[in-house]
Amino acid sequence: MNRLNGGWRWLHRLRAAVFGVVIVAFFLPFMTLACTVQPLQTQISGIELMTGTPPNGNQSGTGIPAIQPQPAAGVAFMAAWVGLTSSFLSSRWGLWVPVGSGALGGTLLLILKSRFDERVATEGAGVLRLVYHPGFWLAVGGFLVGYLVNCLLLNRTRS
Secondary structure, eight states: OOOOOOHHHHHHHHHHHHHHHHHTTTTSSEEEEEEEEOOOOOEHHHHHHHHHHOOOOOOOGGOOOOOOOOHHHHHHHHOOOOHHHTTTOOOOOHHHHHHHHHHHHHHHHHHHHHHHHHHHHHHSSSSSEEEEEEEEHHHHHHHHHHHHHHHHHHHHHOO
């Protein structure tokens, strides 16, 4: 791999940090599921999406359904870890693997959002409302930035 010189060196350092931010974002609230008829609402983090634990200790009788484990969230979280650890590789794999991790993680989170939106629209019957928080958008944006930074570095090392 060619050495990066000048202003491109900071991108090389940024690529691991981006995936670290994505991992932290999974611990932040991803979404709020709220009932428009009763004053019930619950925040769901990315980790709670992966494990399927009832958010905020809600029991199934509260009116807001329990969240089942979402494999797409788990795979996206693992993609962030793979992107972070592979960013420290000095070989060509240290650029290609984070590109794949960024693309896979961002795509899976957007698919997950689409599924939740569709499910709330069909099963919620206008009673449930889903609001996405900055933690979710930080994770999606982090995957996108990780993808783009590693694509730029790949392009730069080829020339």
